[in-house]
Structure formats: C-alpha cells, structure tokens
Amino acid sequence: MGPYKIFIVEDDPWYGEILEYHLSLNEDYAITRFETGSQCLANLHKKPDLISIDFSLPDFTGDKLYQKIKDVDDTIPVIVISGQEEISVAVKMLKMGVTDYIIKDENTKDILWNAVINIRKMGNLKKQVEQLKEELGQKFSFEKSIKGQSPALQKIFGLMEKATKTNINVSITGETGTGKEVVSKGIHYSSDRRKKSFVAVNMAAIPKELVESELFGHEKGAFTGAVARKAGKFEEANGGTIFLDEIAELDLSLQSKILRVLQEREIVRVGGNEKVKLDIRLIVATHRNLAEEVKKGNFREDLYYRIIGLPIELPPLRDRGSDVLILAKFFADEFAKDNKLPAINIASDAKDKLMRYHFPGNIRELKAMMELACVMCNDNEIRAEDISYTSTKADEVFTLEQKTLRQYTCDIIKHFLHKYDDDVMMVAEKLDIGKSTIYKMIQQREIVI
Numbered sequence: 132m133g134p135y136k137i138f139i140v141e142d143d144p145w146y147g148e149i150l151e152y153h154l155s156l157n158e159d160y161a162i163t164r165f166e167t168g169s170q171c172l173a174n175l176h177k178k179p180d181l182i183s184i185d186f187s188l189p190d191f192t193g194d195k196l197y198q199k200i201k202d203v204d205d206t207i208p209v210i211v212i213s214g215q216e217e218i219s220v221a222v223k224m225l226k227m228g229v230t231d232y233i234i235k236d237e238n239t240k241d242i243l244w245n246a247v248i249n250i251r252k253m254g255n256l257k258k259q260v261e262q263l264k265e266e267l268g269q270k271f272s273f274e275k276s277i278k279g280q281s282p283a284l285q286k287i288f289g290l291m292e293k294a295t296k297t298n299i300n301v302s303i304t305g306e307t308g309t310g311k312e313v314v315s316k317g318i319h320y321s322s323d324r325r326k327k328s329f330v331a332v333n334m335a336a337i338p339k340e341l342v343e344s345e346l347f348g349h350e351k352g353a354f355t356g357a358v359a360r361k362a363g364k365f366e367e368a369n370g371g372t373i374f375l376d377e378i379a380e381l382d383l384s385l386q387s388k389i390l391r392v393l394q395e396r397e398i399v400r401v402g403g404n405e406k407v408k409l410d411i412r413l414i415v416a417t418h419r420n421l422a423e424e425v426k427k428g429n430f431r432e433d434l435y436y437r438i439i440g441l442p443i444e445l446p447p448l449r450d451r452g453s454d455v456l457i458l459a460k461f462f463a464d465e466f467a468k469d470n471k472l473p474a475i476n477i478a479s480d481a482k483d484k485l486m487r488y489h490f491p492g493n494i495r496e497l498k499a500m501m502e503l504a505c506v507m508c509n510d511n512e513i514r515a516e517d518i519s520y521t522s523t524k525a526d527e528v529f530t531l532e533q534k535t536l537r538q539y540t541c542d543i544i545k546h547f548l549h550k551y552d553d554d555v556m557m558v559a560e561k562l563d564i565g566k567s568t569i570y571k572m573i574q575q576r577e578i579v580i
Contacts, residue, residue: 134161135251140171140184140196141212150183150212153240154247156574168196175203181250183243186213186220197229208250212239218340223356225341241556241566248553248580249336260316277313278461279454283446287314290443295321300440303416308493309445311416312376319372324412327371332364335380342385344401347392353402365398368411378415378438379424383431390434413438448490448497455485458494462501463513473511480515488520492549541577544569553580 137160141147144166151162163179165171168191171182182200186193193211200209208230213220221232231246233239277284294301295318303311312331319329337345344353348363365373375381381389392398393413397406415438424430448455456477463475477485481504490496504517520542547558548569559566572578 135159135181136161136163136177136179137247138171138174138179138182139164140166140168140182140188142166142185142188150240150243153244153570156570157580158574158576160247167191168199171196172199172203175200175207178204179207180254181208181210181247183210183212186211186215186224193224193229194227197224197227201228208254210243210246210250212243219355222341222354225338226344226356226358226361238556245554245556277310277317278458279451280457281446281451281454283451284454287443287445290441291318291321294318294441294443298322298412300412300438301414301443302421302439302441303414303443303445304421305416305418305445306447306493307418308495309447310494311445312374314443314445315372315374315414315416318414319374319412322372322412324371328368329372329374330364330368331374331376333376335377339382342382343388346385346389347398347400349401350403353400357402360400363398363400365392365409365411366400366407369407370410372412372414375413375415377417379417379419379421379430383429386431386434390431390437393434393437413440448493449488453486455490455497456482458497459485459501462498463505466502466505470505472505475505475508476512478512478514481513481518484515484518491546496549537577541572544572545578548578548580 137154139147139150139154139162141150141164147164147166151164154160155162163174163177165174166189168184168188171184184193184196184200188196191199193213197209197211200207205228210231210233211224211229212233212235214235216234221234224232230250233242233246277288291314301315301318303314305311315331316329319325332346334342344357344361344363346363346365348361348366349357351357351360392409396409396411398409399406421430421435421439425432425435448458459477459482463477467473467475485497492499500518500520501513503519504513507517507519508514544558544562547561548555551557551561555566555569559569569578573580
C-alpha cells in the first residue's frame, strides 16, 4: 500500500507551510501544496486520496473549486478551510457534499489532523463494504463473514438467525471493535429485504444542526443552500434497512422526532408538507448502556422501548476463547494474500502470547497486531517476539521490567489514542500533557497511527 496522498490548496504560503508541516508529522502522508485552484485541477490526474482547499482563493471560491473537482472525480473527499464563520456558508458547502468544513483559528491544524484520520478510516471502511457487497451474490453466510466457533459467537449466530425471520427492530451493543456493523449487515443480507438498500448512519458523525435534514431530507429552498430537493437517509432506506450507529449520541430534541417517525412510519422532509410513507427495518447500535442513559435522563424512555426490539450483545474478543487464534490465522492469511507473500505460520509461543492477552481494542486491535507481526517475522513464521501489544493490563505492566519509562509512556499514549480514535487533542487533555509531545512521538515513529 502506497502513501496517503493529500493535496493542500492554500494561497497564503505561510499558512500552507504550517498545514503541510503539521500533516507531514505522519510519515504515511505524501503532501503536495498548491497556491491556486487551477494548479490543483491540473494535477488531479495524480489521483489524490484527499484534498484540503481554502475557501477564498485568487482564482476560485470554495464552492466553485469543489464543483470543478467533483466534475473530474466525485469520489475524492474534500475538506474546506475557511475564515468565514457564517453558518450559511458551512451549511451550503456541506449540502454540496464536502466531507468537512473547518473554520480558521488556533486549533485548525489539530482539527484538520483528526479530520484526515477519520476520512482515511471511512475510506478504508467503504472499500471493505464494497468488497463485502461483491460477495453477496447469494444468501449472506454468518459463519463466512464472522470468523469464530466459540459458544459465545454461536449464541450470536442464533440471535441473528431469529432476527432474519421477522422485521423486529434490533439493538446491538458491545465494545468498540466487536463488529456491530458487520452483524447488522449480516441480518439485512440474510433477510427478505436483502435486495433493497442497507443504509448506515453514524449519528455521532453528523453536526447537530444537520441531523434532521440528513435523516429526513429537505425540500428546495428549505434553508440557504438547499438548491434542490434531497431525500434523507430514511427515504433512501425505504423497503430495506436503516442502521443507526451510536444512537445514544442523538440529541434529546431529535429523539422525539425519531420516535414519531417510527410510530407513524412516515417522514416529512424539512421545509415540506408531503408525507412520505416508510417501509423500513430498523437496526441500532451503541457502545453505551441505553438503560443507564434512560435513568440519567439522556435518552427518552419511550424511544428506548420502541427501538430495543431484539437485543444482541456482542462479546468482547477476550471472552471468545480460541476464536482469537482463528481470527489471527485469518488476518495473517489475508495480509499475506494481499501483499503477495508466502503463507505465514503462527508458532506455538506466539499462540500462547495471543491467548494471554486481553485485547481492549477487540477484533480491530488483533487485525492490526497480526499485520505488524507478518511484517516483523522471519522465515514466514510469527513467533512471540513478533507480536507487539499496543496496550497492557495493569497487572502485566509492572512485570515487563525490560521496558524503559519512555516505552511505558508510549504504551500509555498509544492506548488512549486507540480509545479516543486518534484524537490527539482529547488524549492530551485526558493525560494532562502537551499535544506537541504526542506529535513529536508520532514524527519520530515512536507512535504509529
């Protein structure tokens, strides 16, 4: 896999250099900087993975340049950085389809850093989804898509099978990295709705002021920037399944609107009067305890009972026994195949080490761990020393006396970066350290994200 190519379009050389230097702290990024929109357009044949544009350029405004980029390749994610704080401008650009809109201030470079990480992750997820769709020529196989044979997983397969036989709502809970979206896809593609759309919405990723329009759609002229009618996610999912991920993050005022939609089975687009009838299957997911959120007053009790339906609690990887070894072998084989490497064996001492670990990052962490082990191993065999933990249990930390204080510090920072989705500002605040310390560790490759 080559470097992640980023174009920065900024007419202020000083500001452009700041953004370029900051993103260059991650050696996986290949940064190219331009001072005009025309220069950017002339280089689109180089297939950038992401473009960051200033809203006010000498030759283009942000909306005009974005449209030009979209005309050439509408798959490239675009971030707009602007000195304009008018909400109408931001809403207009987001409605046009830009991936993110960032206001210029003292935190811009940090916000851009996090935005790039999130966009890259979403791009990887879309590729995985497309690959998954290609494999769905026939009825979805739970066992083929979800690896493992543990009793805990067999119980999940049984619940998924029950869910496919009716249109009952499904609520999926579990720690981050346990595969909530994979399970929701499995239910949809095994149901009689599989020929219709599966629409996934991450509620935590949508700005509060845009949620209603994103979910229910809007009519032309409903607000500044609404240049045409747009169908919302519920309407897109009509006849199929809508998956609302991180449902607990939904604002209370919008919870009541979701409840009404589920009760009436119809939506009205923002700025309109026409009622659109819905025939949907609802699946929700959260890593929070919804019952506790109800007690705290953060989640409506009536909505809770409406969406709870068939509850499926996904087990953490540490509770799935030998599934760890099945998944480890699968990820090693997959990595070898993707990188045209010979088959890679896992030695018994490596298996023992994997079975002793608690995997706070669950399946996602195991995948990253095995890919690194495949790179580090010799003679096509992974041994215990090739397996690096990104985090450790408290009772294990102090037995690893061969580590230096600096290495312990790296482990702690890596753990919190993983926990808070690589949000450097959040981790710096939680650990009460300077964010420059974290960036320096990343630049020196002591921490890899």
